[in-house]
Amino acid sequence: MTTLADFHVKVWRHTYQDFAPAEAYTVLNEQYRGKQWKKKLSANDSSQVVLIAEIDSRTVGSGAAGGPSESIFDGRGEIKFLYVDPDFKRRGIGRELLAHLAIHLRRMRYQGAALSVVKGNEAAIAFYEALNGRPAGEYIDPGPVWRSQNIVFAWDDVASLIS
């Protein structure tokens, strides 16, 4: 069975292979992600949600949402780790995951939603633009492994993501 960490590494490497620094590519492996997910999933923090999309028991998508981790999100709920298996793209899974994450944020009483996307990840940028995300600034990921340049996308009304 594919674990969330395995899925994360697979999609992350597929997405960033052409522009992540070699060190990040090596360090952000299944073991690293496994620890990260274990910590997140055992945090007992009801403001956070992690969703997994499955088809025939196969993990084909993931996403998380919760309180904002950076001030640039301006108090909006934050979407993280939105990943769809490369073999299952353009089937509406990303859109549906985002809608369910938005439902969670609305339940947590966030009016808006925001997320960051690495500069150069044009497919994801096109996806957020198609869903009417508004560019709302830039920031550098604090790392520690990859201090990537990021664009922030925001939705002032979280309900607009819920179809």
Ligand SMILES: CC(C)(COP(=O)(O)OP(=O)(O)OC[C@H]1O[C@@H](n2cnc3c(N)ncnc32)[C@H](O)[C@@H]1OP(=O)(O)O)[C@@H](O)C(=O)NCCC(=O)NCCS
């Ligand atoms: C970005 C991502 C989550 C989109 O998920 P998806 O399931 O493929 O997207 P959907 O099928 O829900 O697409 C919804 C709409 O977004 C737009 N869109 C999605 N991918 C696009 C692309 N590569 N180029 C242009 N527009 C795109 C389209 O308008 C699409 O509607 P359509 O297929 O009817 O034309 C997915 O491609 C992914 O996991 N990428 C790799 C990981 C990643 O970059 N995650 C984001 C990190 S911030």
